[in-house]
Amino acid sequence: MTGTISAAIEKRDTGPGALIEQYRDEYASLMPSHINPDQWVRMAVGAIRGDEKLMRAAATDTGVFLRELRTAARLGLEPGTEQFYLTRRRSKAHGGREIIKGIVGYQGIVELIYRAGAVSSVIVETVRAADSFQYVPGRDERPVHGVDWFGGDRGDLVGVYAYAVMKDGATSKVVVLNRAQVMQAKAKSDGAHSEYSPWNTSEEAMWLKTGARRLAKWVPTSAEYMRERLRAAVEASQGASATTEPLPPVDLADLGDEEPLEGEIVEDES
Incomplete structure (x- = not known):
């Protein structure tokens, strides 16, 4: 019997997956109220x-992973999805592992914009050489693509644009970036020219992210917007200033660098 118990203990899962479950309550305490902790953990x-x-x-350094x-x-955001990628990267501090x-x-990023409740739709699209594209700031409300x-074949990527339609029907600031501007963002990404970088493995997705991240500077991306609306409603009903402190907005630093440190990410090998 003792041998059986010892064997069971040795076979008990103590890997990264088990650690996620172990710290379930800590993660739950960090999540926005609408997130289901059990589903997130699963x-x-x-x-x-x-x-x-x-x-x-993950097992190389479980502290970093957690x-x-x-x-x-x-x-x-949902880990392991297109909302929040879990990627591998080589670490000099860990001997190249x-x-x-x-x-x-x-x-x-798009999910964070929608969640704030200020917009009814978010449009982020890439433009290719064979496409037609018209937009004159001050004249056109939205691009015509x-x-x-x-x-x-639509040709090479030449640009990306992004804008949001607000709940009241107004159009947010329209962000338009040409190839040179996208390449400037790429240049700020450490190791962007590495064969493992998503700039080389998922280029269009990185163009879309560049546009979405620039748009996030011009539209609400957090509960701050909803709190400010509540504040305004309270002030209107009471005829006095409310004292509720606003929630802090999502820091754009949480979304990574100009583009995150993908340079050391290692792509899946066949």
Whole structure:
């Protein structure tokens, strides 16, 4: 009997997935109220246990891994999805071994914008050489982007644009970036020219993220917007200034550098 118990203890899961479950309550305390902690934990555990290479990278330094998940929990984003990527990157501090780096994705930024409650829709699109594109600031409310969906190759990426339609029907600031401006953002990303960088493996997604991140500077991305609306309603009803302190906005630093440190990310190997 003693041998059986000892064997069971030895086989008990003590890996990264088990640690996520162990710290479930801590993560839950960080999450926005609308997030289901159990579902979030299941998603995080599934993402790490479903990829052997991610599992090994997480096990290299579980402290770093759990810290990256804290960012996902605080932002209320789903780990292991296009909202919040769990990626591998080489670490000099760990002898060149891989660790986990969390990256807020394009869908994560868009989710934060929607969640604030100020917008009814968010449009982020890339423009290619064969497309037609017209937008004159001060004259046009929104860009007019023509795409021949059935005409074959649309050509190289030449630009990206992003804007939001607010709940009152107004259009937010329209962000338009040409190739040179996107390349400037790429240049700020450490190791962007590495063969493992998403700038090389998922280029269009990085263009979209660049546009979405610039848009996030001009539209609400947090509960601050909803709190300010409540404050205004209270003031209107009471005829006096409310004293409720606003919630802090989502810091753009949470969304990574100009583009996050993807340079050391290691792509899946066949």
